[in-house]
Amino acid sequence: MTIAIDGPAGAGKSSVARSAAAILRCAYIDTGALYRSVALAALRAGVATSDPAAVEAFLPRIDLRVAYVGGAQHVYLGKEDVSEAIRAPEVSLATSETSKHACVRSFLL
Numbered sequence: 001m002t003i004a005i006d007g008p009a010g011a012g013k014s015s016v017a018r019s020a021a022a023i024l025r026c027a028y029i030d031t032g033a034l035y036r037s038v039a040l041a042a043l044r045a046g047v048a049t050s051d052p053a054a055v056e057a058f059l060p061r062i063d064l065r066v067a068y069v070g071g072a073q074h075v076y077l078g079k080e081d082v083s084e085a086i087r088a089p090e091v092s093l094a095t096s097e098t099s100k101h102a103c104v105r106s107f108l109l
Helices: 013-024 031-045 052-061 089-098 102-108
Strands: 064-069 072-077
Touching: 031 052, 031 064, 031 072, 031 089, 031 102, 052 102
Parallel strands: none
Antiparallel strands: 064 072
16 A cells, blocks of 8 residues: 655645554655655765766665664665755755656656
Protein backbone atom coordinates (compact mmCIF):
# COMPACT_ATOMS: atom_id res chain seq x y z
CA MET A 1 0.00 0.00 0.00
CA THR A 2 1.28 3.44 -0.90
CA ILE A 3 -0.37 6.68 0.11
CA ALA A 4 0.80 10.01 -1.24
CA ILE A 5 -0.19 13.35 0.26
CA ASP A 6 0.44 16.43 -1.83
CA GLY A 7 0.03 20.09 -1.01
CA PRO A 8 1.83 23.38 -0.40
CA ALA A 9 4.61 23.85 2.12
CA GLY A 10 3.40 24.22 5.68
CA ALA A 11 -0.02 22.68 5.03
CA GLY A 12 0.49 19.83 7.49
CA LYS A 13 1.21 17.03 5.02
CA SER A 14 3.89 15.44 7.20
CA SER A 15 1.74 15.58 10.33
CA VAL A 16 -1.19 13.95 8.55
CA ALA A 17 1.10 11.34 6.99
CA ARG A 18 2.71 10.43 10.32
CA SER A 19 -0.71 10.09 11.95
CA ALA A 20 -2.08 7.98 9.09
CA ALA A 21 0.99 5.71 9.19
CA ALA A 22 0.57 5.20 12.93
CA ILE A 23 -3.12 4.37 12.56
CA LEU A 24 -2.49 2.05 9.61
CA ARG A 25 0.63 0.57 11.27
CA CYS A 26 2.81 1.15 8.25
CA ALA A 27 6.05 2.99 7.57
CA TYR A 28 6.09 6.73 7.02
CA ILE A 29 8.74 7.93 4.59
CA ASP A 30 9.44 11.62 4.22
CA THR A 31 10.12 11.65 0.47
CA GLY A 32 11.13 15.30 0.65
CA ALA A 33 14.07 14.22 2.81
CA LEU A 34 15.10 11.76 0.10
CA TYR A 35 15.05 14.45 -2.58
CA ARG A 36 17.01 16.74 -0.26
CA SER A 37 19.59 14.00 0.28
CA VAL A 38 20.15 13.63 -3.45
CA ALA A 39 20.64 17.39 -3.70
CA LEU A 40 23.08 17.41 -0.78
CA ALA A 41 25.11 14.58 -2.29
CA ALA A 42 25.26 16.39 -5.63
CA LEU A 43 26.31 19.66 -4.00
CA ARG A 44 29.07 17.94 -2.03
CA ALA A 45 30.35 16.26 -5.18
CA GLY A 46 30.32 19.50 -7.17
CA VAL A 47 27.65 18.25 -9.58
CA ALA A 48 25.66 20.95 -11.38
CA THR A 49 22.20 20.34 -9.94
CA SER A 50 20.52 22.12 -12.87
CA ASP A 51 22.15 19.75 -15.40
CA PRO A 52 20.00 16.61 -15.75
CA ALA A 53 22.72 14.65 -17.58
CA ALA A 54 25.29 15.43 -14.87
CA VAL A 55 22.85 14.52 -12.11
CA GLU A 56 21.85 11.29 -13.86
CA ALA A 57 25.50 10.25 -14.28
CA PHE A 58 26.09 10.92 -10.56
CA LEU A 59 23.08 9.03 -9.17
CA PRO A 60 24.68 5.54 -9.14
CA ARG A 61 27.37 6.87 -6.76
CA ILE A 62 24.82 7.86 -4.11
CA ASP A 63 24.55 5.49 -1.15
CA LEU A 64 21.23 6.57 0.35
CA ARG A 65 19.23 4.83 3.05
CA VAL A 66 16.52 5.55 5.59
CA ALA A 67 16.43 4.17 9.13
CA TYR A 68 14.21 4.72 12.12
CA VAL A 69 15.95 5.65 15.36
CA GLY A 70 13.74 6.08 18.40
CA GLY A 71 10.70 6.27 16.12
CA ALA A 72 12.15 9.13 14.05
CA GLN A 73 13.22 8.89 10.43
CA HIS A 74 16.92 9.44 9.80
CA VAL A 75 18.47 9.73 6.35
CA TYR A 76 22.00 8.54 5.65
CA LEU A 77 24.46 9.19 2.87
CA GLY A 78 26.88 6.37 3.32
CA LYS A 79 27.38 6.10 7.07
CA GLU A 80 26.70 9.79 7.72
CA ASP A 81 23.38 10.83 9.23
CA VAL A 82 22.44 13.86 7.12
CA SER A 83 19.00 14.41 8.65
CA GLU A 84 19.98 17.89 9.84
CA ALA A 85 22.32 18.83 6.97
CA ILE A 86 19.56 18.36 4.37
CA ARG A 87 17.58 21.23 5.93
CA ALA A 88 20.20 23.89 5.08
CA PRO A 89 19.00 26.73 2.80
CA GLU A 90 21.48 25.91 0.04
CA VAL A 91 20.20 22.32 0.00
CA SER A 92 16.62 23.58 -0.29
CA LEU A 93 17.59 25.60 -3.37
CA ALA A 94 19.44 22.67 -4.93
CA THR A 95 16.50 20.37 -4.19
CA SER A 96 14.27 22.59 -6.30
CA GLU A 97 16.65 21.97 -9.20
CA THR A 98 17.32 18.25 -8.78
CA SER A 99 13.71 17.29 -8.09
CA LYS A 100 12.73 18.51 -11.56
CA HIS A 101 14.77 15.76 -13.21
CA ALA A 102 12.88 12.59 -14.11
CA CYS A 103 16.05 10.58 -13.46
CA VAL A 104 15.97 11.61 -9.79
CA ARG A 105 12.35 10.55 -9.39
CA SER A 106 13.17 7.20 -11.03
CA PHE A 107 16.22 6.73 -8.84
CA LEU A 108 14.22 7.31 -5.66
CA LEU A 109 11.45 4.94 -6.70
